[in-house]
Amino acid sequence: MPEQDELLRMFQEAQRAFTDRVHAVREDQWSAPTPCAEWTVGDLVQHLAEEHLWAAPLVHGQDLESARKIVEGTRRLPVEGGVGANAAEQWDEAITASADAFTSGGALDRTVALSRGDTPASEYLSEMVADLTVHAWDLATAIGYSEPLPEDLVSFVYETAKQAGDLSASGMFEPAVDVPDDAPTIDKLVGLAGRQPS
Secondary structure: OOOHHHHHHHHHHHHHHHHHHHOOOOHHHOOOEOOOOOOEHHHHHHHHHHHHHHHHHHHOOOOHHHHHHHHHHHOOOOOHHHOOOOHHHHHHHHHHHHHHHHOOOOHHHOEEEEOOEEEEHHHHHHHHHHHHHHHHHHHHHHHOOOOOOOHHHHHHHHHHHHHOOOHHHHOOOOOOOOOOOOOOHHHHHHHHOOOOOO
């Protein structure tokens, strides 16, 4: 597991990258398809927003049921097809709360209650960084956003993901896609996550 300062720096880079792409979505793109099967752009942003709504109560010591009640009280009613003009605002609110929780004093020394059991907060954050990074690529691909992801972030997540083994075993990813050895690191990362590099 990387040093806490490095992990927090990667988290900040990943959240900035995803946020930049959220705010680049045009109004006519919220219903566009993404590399995530069955998810529109709006669905993808709302998925990430909800994921980060869970972070603050979990990092602050709530159990799953207590955290669920907090999230349900915070969650906005979904709009048809996951599309909405307020999707970017929902994301901004969620990531602000998540970032405040993870950067609070001693946060990464704690244990959080996840569905798989008690998990070190640093491990939880590392997974959030990976999720933000891969989904930032998904979102950029869906909306035609050309600015590349930071190379140090991509390398960090790729090395972490390689150590995790077969990501598809979690049920959250498609089987890995073969990518040439000399391919860019971002292609290797998204291939590992079951995406076809663009």
